[in-house]
Amino acid sequence: MFISSPNADLVSTLGPIRQTYARKEDFPPIARAYTQLSQTIRDMGLLRRSPAFYILTGVAILLSFAGAITGFILLGESWFQLLIAAILGIVFTQVAFLAHEAGHRQILTTGPANDRLARVLAAIVGISYSWWDSKHSRHHANPNRVGKDPDIEADTISFLEDDALRARGIRRLITQRQGWFFFPLLTLEGLNLYFHSLRYLLGREPVKARWAELGMIAARFALVFTPVFLLLPLGMAFAFTGVMVALFGVYMGASFAPNHKGMPVIAPDARLDFFSKQVRTSRNIRGGWWATALMGGLNYQIEHHLFPSMARPQLAKTREIVREYCAAHQVPYTETSLGQSYAIVIGYLNRVGLAARDPFDCPMVAAYRRG
Numbered sequence: 188m189f190i191s192s193p194n195a196d197l198v199s200t201l202g203p204i205r206q207t208y209a210r211k212e213d214f215p216p217i218a219r220a221y222t223q224l225s226q227t228i229r230d231m232g233l234l235r236r237s238p239a240f241y242i243l244t245g246v247a248i249l250l251s252f253a254g255a256i257t258g259f260i261l262l263g264e265s266w267f268q269l270l271i272a273a274i275l276g277i278v279f280t281q282v283a284f285l286a287h288e289a290g291h292r293q294i295l296t297t298g299p300a301n302d303r304l305a306r307v308l309a310a311i312v313g314i315s316y317s318w319w320d321s322k323h324s325r326h327h328a329n330p331n332r333v334g335k336d337p338d339i340e341a342d343t344i345s346f347l348e349d350d351a352l353r354a355r356g357i358r359r360l361i362t363q364r365q366g367w368f369f370f371p372l373l374t375l376e377g378l379n380l381y382f383h384s385l386r387y388l389l390g391r392e393p394v395k396a397r398w399a400e401l402g403m404i405a406a407r408f409a410l411v412f413t414p415v416f417l418l419l420p421l422g423m424a425f426a427f428t429g430v431m432v433a434l435f436g437v438y439m440g441a442s443f444a445p446n447h448k449g450m451p452v453i454a455p456d457a458r459l460d461f462f463s464k465q466v467r468t469s470r471n472i473r474g475g476w477w478a479t480a481l482m483g484g485l486n487y488q489i490e491h492h493l494f495p496s497m498a499r500p501q502l503a504k505t506r507e508i509v510r511e512y513c514a515a516h517q518v519p520y521t522e523t524s525l526g527q528s529y530a531i532v533i534g535y536l537n538r539v540g541l542a543a544r545d546p547f548d549c550p551m552v553a554a555y556r557r558g
Contacts, residue, residue, distance in 0.1 A: 276434030284483025
């Protein structure tokens with residue numbers, strides 16, 4: 188069965204003591220659903236590339252970098268430099284969105300060309316493309332499936348009650364009220380991404396383009412941080428670095444988290460058709476053009492999971508078709524505001540975190556004892 192209704196119940200921090208998972212019977216198969224939908228999308232030309240859009244986006248990012256660098260030079264030893272740091276955190280996240288799209292082969296016409304572009308863009312951000320590609324490909328193949336989706340594996344945050352039960356020490360204290368800690372912890376997400384990237388590249392397993400990525404990432408950090416620590420007082424340089432990395436982490440996490448957290452979690456042995464598992468485990472964010480610009484197209488998560496190689500400008504029109512198709516086939520299509528999605532994520536994480544508390548600290552058990 189589902190964890191809970193993805194539309195309303197998840198906002199509550201109360202829920203069942205033991206987590207249950209969606210199984211095959213909860214996802215009625217839709218014969219040829221994806222094949223028919225794909226043909227419609229293809230016939231309408233919605234899988235075509237959008238070179239003009241990506242050229243303009245690239246130019247806007249380059250101009251933003253140029254403006255930030257100019258501001259950095261002109262401001263000198265001023266605490267207003269923290270504004271420049273914040274701008275850079277935002278711009279680096281926008282570069283990460285482009286790396287994500289290149290990795291999905293949305294930008295250029297061939298796979299190898301997209302891979303090369305994604306590798307360079309990821310290095311500009313400070314992340315290993317090889318690490319991200321391995322992790323993200325497994326996520327797309329099995330979103331929210333226990334044991335197969337790396338995005339719901341326990342880290343500092345536990346996304347499953349079984350993981351919350353196993354939390355110990357400081358992580359257990361965090362897990363108990365992890366929903367409230369979620370956004371503060373995102374300030375460290377940038378460091379977390381850097382750490383996992385370097386650990387992957389320096390590991391013993393074979394890595395494609397290992398030395399190229401290490402070289403580009405090293406050059407990136409040198410180009411970014413050498414001027415900061417050479418031209419600013421030491422305390423100001425550390426503050427600059429902290430603001431830039433923290434905002435990058437919050438922006439990245441706040442853009443990716445609303446898409447699947449709090450949606451149905453699928454049992455490890457469940458066998459589901461592609462259309463059902465992609466639509467039912469994903470959540471869209473309302474808002475139109477501004478949400479698309481803010482989240483790099485991740486607001487159309489359902490359409491992105493159904494058509495990963497679709498260029499960002501085609502997602503809005505595809506949404507209308509997918510919504511109608513889901514309504515006709517009685518498939519739940521989840522879409523909320525950005526604020527509602529964060530409330531759902533926080534509520535879901537807090538509910539999972541109840542498993543890490545003392546049993547008699549759990550509100551449901553306490554209510555039972557009073558009764």
